Amino acid sequence: MISITDKSKCCGCAACAQKCPKQCISMEYDAEGCEYPVVNADQCIDCGLCEKACPVLNVDKDEPKSQRAFLVQHNDQKVLAESTSGGAFTALAQAVIANGGIVFGAGYLRGEQLVRAEGAPGRLKVGHFSVESVDELWRFRNSKYVQSVVGPAYPEVKQQLKTGREVLFIGTPCQCEGLLRFLGGKPANLRVADFVCRANPARAVFARQVEWLDAKVGVKGETVLFRDKSRFGYRYSNMCELEGETLYGERLYSEGVETDPYLRAFFADLSDRPICYECPFKKRYRVTDLTCWDFFDVYRLSKE
Ligand SMILES: Cc1cc2nc3c(=O)[nH]c(=O)nc-3n(C[C@H](O)[C@H](O)[C@H](O)COP(=O)(O)OP(=O)(O)OC[C@H]3O[C@@H](n4cnc5c(N)ncnc54)[C@H](O)[C@@H]3O)c2cc1C
Structure with a gap:
């Protein structure tokens, strides 16, 4: 056992x-x-x-296979502004939904969804759930620098796969390998996408950050953006707390990587889940169909 x-x-x-x-x-x-x-x-x-x-007991080998690289930027400016990077994840999800498929990703759990993270600390919880309409995809946009609760998502993916539907699962490298271990392989109608993952900060640290924010701004915001591009664009990360559940509420708080305590702890590798310090899934050749990351070197390329 x-x-x-x-x-x-x-x-x-x-x-x-x-x-x-x-x-x-x-x-x-x-x-x-x-x-x-x-x-x-x-x-x-x-x-x-x-x-x-268990994906940790059975880590997939980092064996060479052919790979291709793409530089992606979503052509919808609103999607681009809301996404952490170029909005590639939204483009993938839109393609799957256009085929009648369903997308599993990580977002803030709201209302009845909160049972999926029962027992997790804090009033703002991030978890995996599914979306079937393009209009709902904004809920997944923007990287949440806190571990998402997978909860019942794996059996839900399995159930959807059985109907023959195309399913896209987006998550951390460990969550994606965990899904394939759970399923015992990769069915033809499953698409899996992960990202280059710095680490997953522990939830209790995020819970304390939200408590601290509540006291600081005197209002209980409903959304935290870990990279808000509306202020300084793609070049500079700043964390903000928003009034409402959407990505457009009033900014109640906004600080950068040098001044926000949560981002400072994250980028100083002080607040992560223990396994993240020796992640066995940090590989070049992964089980996923696609790995996304920030292409900060883009400024070195010619616009043409
Ligand atoms: C915890 C974390 C650490 C990261 N570290 C790096 C890094 O070190 N270097 C780098 O280049 N890129 C990193 N990324 C990835 C990067 O931030 C972008 O998500 C990626 O480049 C794709 O951007 P996008 O604009 O296409 O989509 P985005 O708008 O960023 O969409 C985010 C997608 O990631 C999923 N997601 C969001 N938060 C979580 C979470 N907590 N757990 C699981 N899935 C989640 C959502 O379902 C959504 O589909 C990290 C992402 C996360 C969540």
């Missing part, structure tokens, strides 16, 4: 818990707000499926 004795050996993807035929594995949050599997040994039948589903 799965047993976490070293926290740096678990990414919290919950593939083990979702795979368990006896449903005797629960994901429990520690003081840092990171989830780890806990097995009810009385109910465990020792089938070993949890260990087989």
Whole structure:
């Protein structure tokens, strides 16, 4: 049975818990707000499926395969402004939805969706869920520098795949490898996209940041943008808190990488989930169809 004795050996993807035929594995949050599997040994039948589903115990080999690179910028200026980088993820998602497909990504959980992250600390929670309409894709836009709760997303992906629909799953490298371990392979109608992932800050740190922001601005904002391009564009990262649930509310707070304590901790590698410090998924050749990242070198290229 799965047993976490070293926290740096678990990414919290919950593939083990979702795979368990006896449903005797629960994901429990520690003081840092990171989830780890806990097995009810009385109910465990020792089938070993949890260990087989674990992406950390079965890391895919970093073996060379042919790769192509694209420089992508979305041609809708609104999408581009809301996205962390060039909006490639939205373009992919739009293509899948246009084919009648469904997209799983990470966004702020709202209303009834909050049960997906029950037990996670803080009042603003990021989790994985699905979207079927292009008008709803803004909920995924912008990178959230806090770990997303995968929750029941893997079995939901599986259910959608069974209907024959095209499914796109977007997540961290560990979440994507976890999905493929959970599924036991990559079905033809599944598209998987990850990104170059600096790290996943622990949720308790984000929860404290939001508490601090609440006290500082005297209002409870509903959205935090970790890179707000509306102020300085792509060249300079600043974090902001917005009034409402959309990406357009009034900016209640806005500080840059040197002055915001959360961004400073993130970029100084002080606040991450333990496994992120020795990420086994940081590979050149990945299980995903596509890996996105910030092409900061773009300014070195000619506009033509
Ligand atoms: C935690 C984190 C760390 C990153 N670190 C780097 C880095 O070091 N270097 C680099 O070049 N790029 C990094 N990126 C990726 C980068 O910020 C952009 O997301 C990427 O370049 C694609 O940009 P985009 O404009 O196409 O989409 P965006 O508008 O950025 O769309 C974001 C997509 O990522 C998903 N997503 C957002 N937050 C999370 C989350 N917490 N967990 C899982 N999925 C999430 C959403 O579902 C959405 O589809 C990081 C992203 C995240 C979330």
